[in-house]
Amino acid sequence: MLQPSPTAPRTYGFLVLPNFTTIGLASAVETLRMANLAARRTLFRSVLIAATPDPVTASNGMRILPDHGIADAPALDALFVVGANPISYDRSTRPLIDWLRQLARQRVPLGGICTGSHLLARADLLKGYRCTIHWEDIEALKERFPGIIISNQLFELDRDRYTCSGGVAAMDMMLQLVARQDDGLAIAAKAAELLLCDRVRGERERQRVPLRTLLGTAQPKLSQVVAIMEANLEEPLGLEELASLNDVTVRQLERLFHKYLQRTPSQYYLELRLSRARELLLRSDAQVREIALACGFTSPAHFSKSYSRFFGLSPLGERRQASLH
Structure with missing residues (x-):
C-alpha cells in the first residue's frame, strides 16, 4: 500500500x-x-x-x-x-x-x-x-x-x-x-x-532511423558504401578503397555523405564503430581492450578518448552507470 x-x-x-x-x-x-x-x-x-x-x-x-x-x-x-x-x-x-x-x-x-x-x-x-x-x-x-x-x-x-x-x-x-x-x-x-527495463537510456542516445528512410531509393551507391562500412567495423577500410569499390572518387564520396548524411565519410564510419562498441559494452562481458579491437581501434586509449567525446562518458563510466540501473 x-x-x-x-x-x-x-x-x-x-x-x-x-x-x-x-x-x-x-x-x-x-x-x-x-x-x-x-x-x-x-x-x-x-x-x-x-x-x-x-x-x-x-x-x-x-x-x-x-x-x-x-x-x-x-x-x-x-x-x-x-x-x-x-x-x-x-x-x-x-x-x-x-x-x-x-x-x-x-x-x-x-x-x-x-x-x-x-x-x-x-x-x-x-x-x-x-x-x-x-x-x-x-x-x-x-x-x-x-x-x-x-x-x-x-x-x-x-x-x-x-x-x-x-x-x-x-x-x-x-x-x-x-x-x-x-x-x-x-x-x-x-x-x-x-518495468522489466534492462537499462535506462540517456539523452545522448539516438533514434535508429533506417538508412533507406534517410536516403530513399535514389542513392544506391551511398547505401552500398554504408553497407560495406557496416561489414568492416573490425578492420575499417580507407576512403580510397571505399571509393574504388563503388566506382566513385573520394571527392564524390565526400559530397554524397555531406549532402545526405550531414557528415564526412570518416565521421559516419567512426559513429558506426562507436555505436557497435556501445552495444558490446552494455550487452556483453568483453573487456574494453577486446571491444576496442573488435571495433577497429588500435589502442584502448584512442578508443576511450573517441568514446568519451561522442557519448560524454568513458567506456568504463558507461558500464558503471548501466550497472546502477
Missing part, C-alpha cells in the same frame, strides 16, 4: 489529441505509476486532459475518457502533448494552442510525446529549445518550422521543454525526469526494474 507523500505529489497532465498513440501515453503514465510503487509513496499523479471532456479515440481505435477538458484542468507541474498519428493540421486545435501558450506564460514545463512536438511548434513554444520527434516526422517538422532545433535523439530535456520520439522512448524520458527528484536515481532504477 502506498503511503502519503510528505510533499504534495507532482501532477503531470497528458493532453491527448484525437488519433493519439497509445504506446507513448501508456509508457509515460505507467512509468510514473511504477515510480510511485518503487518509492512506496505517491510522488506523481497523472491526469488525462482533452480539448473537451468527451471520449477521445486513439490511432488504434481505443477510446479513453479524459479526466478533464482544458476548461477545467487542474494546476499542473508539467503538461505533455500526446500527439496524433498521423499529424493533424485541423484548425480546431486553435483553443489547444491558446491554452498551451497560457501554460507557458505561467511557466508550466511543457512536453511532447511522439508527434506532440508538432503542436508545441505550431504554438510557437519551441523556438530556442532543442526538441525531438519520431524519425518519420523529423523532415516534415524541419520544413514547416525551419527555426527550430530538431535532433534525432530518443528524447530531449531542455530546460522546461521535454520532448521524446514516442513509443517506449516516453518511458526513458520519464525515468530521467523521475531521477531528477529527491532520491530520484534509486527510485528510477527500481522503477526500471519493475
Whole structure:
C-alpha cells in the first residue's frame, strides 16, 4: 500500500489529441505509476486532459475518457502533448494552442510525446529549445518550422521543454525526469526494474532511423558504401578503397555523405564503430581492450578518448552507470 507523500505529489497532465498513440501515453503514465510503487509513496499523479471532456479515440481505435477538458484542468507541474498519428493540421486545435501558450506564460514545463512536438511548434513554444520527434516526422517538422532545433535523439530535456520520439522512448524520458527528484536515481532504477527495463537510456542516445528512410531509393551507391562500412567495423577500410569499390572518387564520396548524411565519410564510419562498441559494452562481458579491437581501434586509449567525446562518458563510466540501473 502506498503511503502519503510528505510533499504534495507532482501532477503531470497528458493532453491527448484525437488519433493519439497509445504506446507513448501508456509508457509515460505507467512509468510514473511504477515510480510511485518503487518509492512506496505517491510522488506523481497523472491526469488525462482533452480539448473537451468527451471520449477521445486513439490511432488504434481505443477510446479513453479524459479526466478533464482544458476548461477545467487542474494546476499542473508539467503538461505533455500526446500527439496524433498521423499529424493533424485541423484548425480546431486553435483553443489547444491558446491554452498551451497560457501554460507557458505561467511557466508550466511543457512536453511532447511522439508527434506532440508538432503542436508545441505550431504554438510557437519551441523556438530556442532543442526538441525531438519520431524519425518519420523529423523532415516534415524541419520544413514547416525551419527555426527550430530538431535532433534525432530518443528524447530531449531542455530546460522546461521535454520532448521524446514516442513509443517506449516516453518511458526513458520519464525515468530521467523521475531521477531528477529527491532520491530520484534509486527510485528510477527500481522503477526500471519493475518495468522489466534492462537499462535506462540517456539523452545522448539516438533514434535508429533506417538508412533507406534517410536516403530513399535514389542513392544506391551511398547505401552500398554504408553497407560495406557496416561489414568492416573490425578492420575499417580507407576512403580510397571505399571509393574504388563503388566506382566513385573520394571527392564524390565526400559530397554524397555531406549532402545526405550531414557528415564526412570518416565521421559516419567512426559513429558506426562507436555505436557497435556501445552495444558490446552494455550487452556483453568483453573487456574494453577486446571491444576496442573488435571495433577497429588500435589502442584502448584512442578508443576511450573517441568514446568519451561522442557519448560524454568513458567506456568504463558507461558500464558503471548501466550497472546502477
